[in-house]
Amino acid sequence: MTPQSAICAEGGDFALFLTLVLADGDVSPVRRVLAALPDLTAALAAQLDEPALASSVAIGAACWTRLTSRECPDGLAPFAPLAEGGRKAPATPADLFLHIHSPRADANLMLARRVMGALGPHVRVVEEVMGFRHLGKRDLTGFVDGTENPEGDERAGVALVKDGPFAGGSFVSLQRYVHDLPRWEALSLSDQEAAVGRTKEADEEMEVKPPSAHIARVVIEEDGEELEVLRHSMPYGTTSEHGLYFVAYCASPAPFRKMLERMVLSSGGGHHDRLLDFTRPVTGAAFFAPSAELLESLS
Template sequence: MTAQAGICAEPNLHAYYLFFNIQPGCQSEVREKLKAVPALWEELKQTYPEAAFSGLVAIGNEAWDGLYPRRPNELTAFPAQGDGDRSAPETPVDLFFQLRADRLDVAYIAAQRVMALLASLAELKDERQGFRYLDCRDMTGFVDGTENPEGEHRAEVALVAEGPFAGGSYVHVQRYHHRMARWQKLSLTSQEKIYGRTKADNIEFASADKAPTAHTKRTSLKDAAGNSMEILRQSMPWGSATEQGLVFISCCSTPLHFTRMLESMYQEDEAGNFDHLTLFTRPETGAAFFAPSEAWLERAGE
């Protein structure tokens, strides 16, 4: 099965993220519209070859059963964490579109094409423009996605390999809002301790030198057999003159890896440790999706 190109795409300069809820009673019409999405992605790619465009549509956990007769085995609700000020909430959405390109105008054209495709059938609940910041850094100043798989391993991590949902991916999306004023008051040494790697040259600390609260320690996990629990991150920063953050996107062949990472970040271990980066950035949204293969979309799951 051919995967949607946006799942394993290499980093781009620009992105638009669109989040929709399907209007009541419009599921069958939306399902028909989604059949045309792979052709739309190909048309944009061919029309603007220099833009390196890639598209991705993913269907939300709560919307799936209203669109398709068969359900991905592991698709479930977003694994909300914590409470109060340091929490990762669940905010379900029916459809998620990731539209990326090396030309902002092409990403915008793609957004307008999606809006026209779903006109009167789905309500736009949120939109966000992402962009590359310096050499693929987060707005905190640290390189983002350093643990990402490379080459052919990207597909091995991100895509379901077998069965009726082969070529698809479990996608989790969060919009983080950074507390930049608080973060910028920290010394360079304190910031590096929170991440577990150097800021300027992006060198990861040795495991023995990492604090048990370091972000790289809390998110580098292994399963019972000792295998790394990897995800493919497709995240990009967002920002304005007054607010900054990250659209965090996880693509994986199983939702288990993301769930374990989020739990490790927010839940305290036996010694009371948690990821201290969560003190300086707050996820305002959190939703679980499945991004089916192009063939699944074209056949409407039949």
């Protein structure tokens, strides 16, 4: 089965993220638009001579059967919120997630407008965020983001369900984070590096990391293998609000969930992810992005 084009492709310099909820009533028009998304993307890519234009759409558990007339993929469930000690990972409404990326912000917007124009009153926009590449691949904190991301053929191995009726699809988890950059930038360089677990300039993992370092919290080994997700995260924002739009694709929802729990919840030693003292998630949603073939069968 063929994955939707945005999943395994390297992210472009710009991305557009849309979360939507379905309106009441007939969903047949929505099914037709979703089924047409791969062809719509390919047609616009040819028109603009922009072969890197890519898209994917993912469907939430609450409307999966309503839209697909199939049972949910095993593991697809609404995002479960977490909270401890003032740290929160909230769940927010979302039935659909539209992800577009390319080297061009204008191409992304053109495709999004065509999709949204076709969906019309059958959906309501919950949130629309435009992401951008910052200083190469650095987060607004100044640290390289996604150093451990799989590359090449490993991307499909991490992101895609390998067999069964949902082969070629991917579980999607998203969170939008808002950074408190003035507080972060008030830290010394050594304190910033201790919070991340990597050096800022050279992006080298520290040999000795505090147990609260981000890397120490999210790098998890099970049976000698490191848990992985395929990230498509990007910085976003304005002068008044900015941060990271986090998107993870994976063959199972479990790795992301385990990482998030180690970030938010304190372990036996009472540690949590130090980065959460300087950034906070304000959204949380979970979806499944079906294969291109399954998507096209909705028409």
